[in-house]
Amino acid sequence: MSELSGLSVAGLSVGYGKALVLDQLSLEVPRGQVVAVVGPNGAGKSTLVRAISGSLRARAGEIQFNGQRLTGLPAYRIARMGVLQVPETRDIFAGMTVWENLRVAFDNLNPEEDARALFDEIYTLFPILAERRDAIAGNLSGGQQQMLAIARALVGRPRLLMLDEPSLGLAHLIIREIYHTLEALRRQGLTVLLVEQNARMAVKFADYSVVLANGEIVLQGTRDELMANDQLVQHYLGGRPAELLRP
Ligand SMILES: Nc1ncnc2c1ncn2[C@@H]1O[C@H](COP(=O)(O)OP(=O)(O)O)[C@@H](O)[C@H]1O
Numbered sequence: 001m002s003e004l005s006g007l008s009v010a011g012l013s014v015g016y017g018k019a020l021v022l023d024q025l026s027l028e029v030p031r032g033q034v035v036a037v038v039g040p041n042g043a044g045k046s047t048l049v050r051a052i053s054g055s056l057r058a059r060a061g062e063i064q065f066n067g068q069r070l071t072g073l074p075a076y077r078i079a080r081m082g083v084l085q086v087p088e089t090r091d092i093f094a095g096m097t098v099w100e101n102l103r104v105a106f107d108n109l110n111p112e113e114d115a116r117a118l119f120d121e122i123y124t125l126f127p128i129l130a131e132r133r134d135a136i137a138g139n140l141s142g143g144q145q146q147m148l149a150i151a152r153a154l155v156g157r158p159r160l161l162m163l164d165e166p167s168l169g170l171a172h173l174i175i176r177e178i179y180h181t182l183e184a185l186r187r188q189g190l191t192v193l194l195v196e197q198n199a200r201m202a203v204k205f206a207d208y209s210v211v212l213a214n215g216e217i218v219l220q221g222t223r224d225e226l227m228a229n230d231q232l233v234q235h236y237l238g239g240r241p242a243e244l245l246r247p
């Protein structure tokens with residue numbers, strides 16, 4: 001990967017209080033690719049996303065996107081550069097309607113663009129959100145709330161989309177629907193950092209995966225490399241490659 005293209009995390013150390021969660025972690029997401037970070041609860045996956053998005057300050061290391069330094073920038077500047085996260089907690093405004101949620105994101109992230117055309121595009125991607133545009137977001141199903149959280153990030157025209165546990169707590173059918181939409185976004189060339197405890201789904205979807213445990217990368221490789229590495233995959237992901245590949 002050229003230094004100018006995609007996300008580059010080099011020697012990142014970050015934590016809470018005195019404790020370091022990630023110690024000198026390095027990772028790249030080449031432009032146009034999907035990279036998954038999988039691993040058990042507490043591994044440091046969300047911490048990584050928070051550090052990249054600027055909501056958590058790096059103690060050491062360097063984060064760059066398309067050659068521009070993100071480390072040290074405030075979160076809103078990073079978001080305006082098109083590095084957008086869909087947080088694990090989704091963080092939608094439960095008391096506002098679907099449309100109002102999107103409108104707030106629009107005003108914050110992308111006020112120069114033609115709102116109508118942009119919203120039409122997003123409603124095409126998530127027809128259920130178009131149908132429910134006047135519904136109070138807190139009354140949506142979990143899957144619809146996740147779609148809204150993704151839609152809200154898309155309003156900012158991401159150049160890097162970071163999804164933290166998009167499948168968490170959702171039924172299988174809804175998860176498939178969400179991944180179907182992610183596939184459409186990937187075909188448009190979007191660069192994606194996908195964080196999942198649901199390793200099977202993520203490793204199958206991603207071009208390249210990184211397994212994180214206790215803040216350290218314990219295994220990484222392309223989809224094909226991981227699938228070929230029976231013992232390691234079994235050890236770290238709990239399951240045989242064949243199982244990982246089952247839809
Ligand atoms: N706000 C916080 N304050 C203190 N420690 C935290 C906080 N958030 C996460 N941690 C700790 O950091 C470690 C990594 O957490 P996290 O990044 O949320 O892991 P994951 O997303 O992989 O489940 C865990 O030990 C967790 O307890």
Ligand SMILES: [Mg+2]
Nearest residue numbers: 045046047088
């Ligand atoms: Mg997490």
